[in-house]
Amino acid sequence: xxxxxxxSAPTPGAGGGxxxxxxxxxxxxxGALRSREIAVAVVLLVVVAVATVRNDSFLLxxxxxxxxxxxxxxxxxxxxxxxxxxxxxxxxxxVGSTMALTxxxxxxxxxxxxxxPIIVVVLAGVALGAVLGLVNGVLVAYGQxxxxxxxLGTMYVYRGIMLTWAGSDRINAxxxxxxxxxxxxxQVLTIPLxxxxxxxxxxxxxxxxxxxxxxxxxxxxxxxxxAAKLYGLKVPTRVLTAFVLCGALAGLAGVVxxxxxxxxxxxxxxxxxxxxxxxxxxxxxxxxxxxxxxWGAAIGAVLLVTINRALPILGIPDFWQRAVVGALILGAVVxxxxxxxxxxxxxxxxxxx
Amino acid sequence: MSASTPTKTPLTKRPAGGGxxxxxxxxxxxxxxxxxxxxxxETAIIALLVVVLVWANVxxxxxxxxxxxxxxxxxxxxxxxxxxxxxxxxxxGEIDLSVASTVALTxxxxxxxxxxxxxxxxxxxxxxxxxxxxxxAFNGFLVGYVGLPSLAVTIGTLALYRGIAVGLLGTEAKTxxxxxxxxxxxxxxxxxxxxxxxxxxxxxxxxxxxLLHFSSFGRGVFEIGLNDEAARFSGVxxxxxxxxxxxxxxxxxxxxxxxxTLRFDLxxxxxxxxxxxxxIAAVLLGGVSIFGGRGALHGVIAGVLLIGVIASAMRLExxxxxxxxxxxxxxxxxxxxxxxxxxxxxxxxxRRTRGDT
Numbered sequence: 001x002x003x004x005x006x007x008s009a010p011t012p013g014a015g016g017g018x019x020x021x022x023x024x025x026x027x028x029x030x031g032a033l034r035s036r037e038i039a040v041a042v043v044l045l046v047v048v049a050v051a052t053v054r055n056d057s058f059l060l061x062x063x064x065x066x067x068x069x070x071x072x073x074x075x076x077x078x079x080x081x082x083x084x085x086x087x088x089x090x091x092x093x094x095v096g097s098t099m100a101l102t103x104x105x106x107x108x109x110x111x112x113x114x115x116x117p118i119i120v121v122v123l124a125g126v127a128l129g130a131v132l133g134l135v136n137g138v139l140v141a142y143g144q145x146x147x148x149x150x151x152l153g154t155m156y157v158y159r160g161i162m163l164t165w166a167g168s169d170r171i172n173a174x175x176x177x178x179x180x181x182x183x184x185x186x187q188v189l190t191i192p193l194x195x196x197x198x199x200x201x202x203x204x205x206x207x208x209x210x211x212x213x214x215x216x217x218x219x220x221x222x223x224x225x226x227a228a229k230l231y232g233l234k235v236p237t238r239v240l241t242a243f244v245l246c247g248a249l250a251g252l253a254g255v256v257x258x259x260x261x262x263x264x265x266x267x268x269x270x271x272x273x274x275x276x277x278x279x280x281x282x283x284x285x286x287x288x289x290x291x292x293x294x295w296g297a298a299i300g301a302v303l304l305v306t307i308n309r310a311l312p313i314l315g316i317p318d319f320w321q322r323a324v325v326g327a328l329i330l331g332a333v334v335x336x337x338x339x340x341x342x343x344x345x346x347x348x349x350x351x352x353x
Numbered sequence: 354m355s356a357s358t359p360t361k362t363p364l365t366k367r368p369a370g371g372g373x374x375x376x377x378x379x380x381x382x383x384x385x386x387x388x389x390x391x392x393x394x395e396t397a398i399i400a401l402l403v404v405v406l407v408w409a410n411v412x413x414x415x416x417x418x419x420x421x422x423x424x425x426x427x428x429x430x431x432x433x434x435x436x437x438x439x440x441x442x443x444x445x446g447e448i449d450l451s452v453a454s455t456v457a458l459t460x461x462x463x464x465x466x467x468x469x470x471x472x473x474x475x476x477x478x479x480x481x482x483x484x485x486x487x488x489x490a491f492n493g494f495l496v497g498y499v500g501l502p503s504l505a506v507t508i509g510t511l512a513l514y515r516g517i518a519v520g521l522l523g524t525e526a527k528t529x530x531x532x533x534x535x536x537x538x539x540x541x542x543x544x545x546x547x548x549x550x551x552x553x554x555x556x557x558x559x560x561x562x563x564l565l566h567f568s569s570f571g572r573g574v575f576e577i578g579l580n581d582e583a584a585r586f587s588g589v590x591x592x593x594x595x596x597x598x599x600x601x602x603x604x605x606x607x608x609x610x611x612x613x614t615l616r617f618d619l620x621x622x623x624x625x626x627x628x629x630x631x632x633i634a635a636v637l638l639g640g641v642s643i644f645g646g647r648g649a650l651h652g653v654i655a656g657v658l659l660i661g662v663i664a665s666a667m668r669l670e671x672x673x674x675x676x677x678x679x680x681x682x683x684x685x686x687x688x689x690x691x692x693x694x695x696x697x698x699x700x701x702x703x704r705r706t707r708g709d710t
Contacts, residue, residue, distance in 0.1 A: 139686065150686055152630055152633065152637075153683070154682060155682065156681050159675075163673070163678075164673065164676060164679070271626070317520070319520045319622070320519075322513075322519060324516065328509075334501065
């Protein structure tokens, strides 16, 4: 499942260079290990397995099963959006603030417009997120200024708007209709509805990036912006699209947050932007664009959240969670480097031989 | 890090290399010296700072009182300190997101060493600064020698260092640090309204200015930011320079951590959360290019002060922190968008000066 431009190329060459059945088996195994998505998924499974052995309610109780699936849904949405932006060699630091703003909008709509249909509120949240993403996208793509600076600025602005708008009041569960809050706990065949939504979004994004022409162009742009421009790709439009989609998904994440937790306080989404970037990096998305899959980012997000929940069960005080997360991100980055070095050495040998 | 490469401005218009305002291109030297020195990003920020200061002195009640300046510097000190090495790091085209976590980690270590291990305060503080340097060296090693992208590395160490700080102390908070040391930081200098801690910053500012603008090391920093391949070929030790810069950032963050501990008489794992982005916002506002290769310390210091002055003026006006955050964000965006608009606009004007050169 290698949906990258850079990684898909070597596979045939590597297969052709190693004849023999034993070598073929070893090649397939190596390929699986080189696939970041599978490696991270294996780590995830090990974490879940060990935590379950320690305390079987982690997986086997009804609550444990639900939390295992439900908790990552917000970060899944954010990581999927962030991944699209990172692939184009940008970054969006404003997703946490966007999410806070739409979460507050969700509660506000239910209070100010009694009887508003739930679907309208969801769409309003997504639309507001998309508009905020559009602002980022226009500034980055047409202003020709670095995304890091722009989204750092809009991170402050969006958060400030949310806090000014909210003032000292917060949204409580009593402010929102029970039908909406039920979405947060509703399960279909024991699988939480919000998780199904998040996974569906990841699947759509994955399909888009893997097959759609404009999706492939995102990789091309991140791989080499100058070449993409020379080739005639509409670079600003595509980058703009990535930011709008990322904003829309952050907007959806805000609505999901409101439904899941029933309260919206001023601290919603504080610092989650770096977690979203971290999830993408762990999942093998290159921070300078052009390579990586949304599956990787999604599994990275699930791993981040699950590790946080598993550590106390493994006997590590939960205060150390962030240290483990940091070590994980560093490990992922170093691993990428080692693999890339080995790959380029192999190319050199093939060229020599 | 950036969406797309900057538009290709004609080479003659590109301010190359001169962080101190002197660009090395023909077009720039075609202008009179006073223009070259005055029409810079740094001057613009300083002018804006002066305008805001004058406006606040006239219009904001109590702004000219003795407490305003005192608390302004007291609150800004960690950002002022860390902005110095951060400027150098961003000029090389790298970034360090882990500085606030280093502040928390060194503050936590100061607390543990002083309260639990029974070290005297100066020893604990020096140890904390050394730990900060080690944190920075780890970043610098991964970025400089292993060649990893600093954005990814320092997002990792942001979580790692913060995690160790929180892990060390849990929900505990250490207090009871010696008053004599706290007083040395927070007492006023003589009869003025400047805290004594400011002296430390001024000394460091001079050291960093000498390092960046008046040494071969500093010229190497600019070279790396402009083109690190070319820098390597012209004899700059790129990896070592980056290691040194990240180490400096770590050590200064350690110093800021000690300051933080003394100023609030508090050592906690969750202190200084989000400060990394405040520092970076101030540095970028001060005219340092996120692509590297351009920037100057006086602009950065003005940038930090500008954010601080706006914040304290708005607080006195009765505005909340939220409005201040909006203003900070808009300023940051404007500081990168406006030069773009200007160069776009000047590209549309008839090019008189060009023909003359």
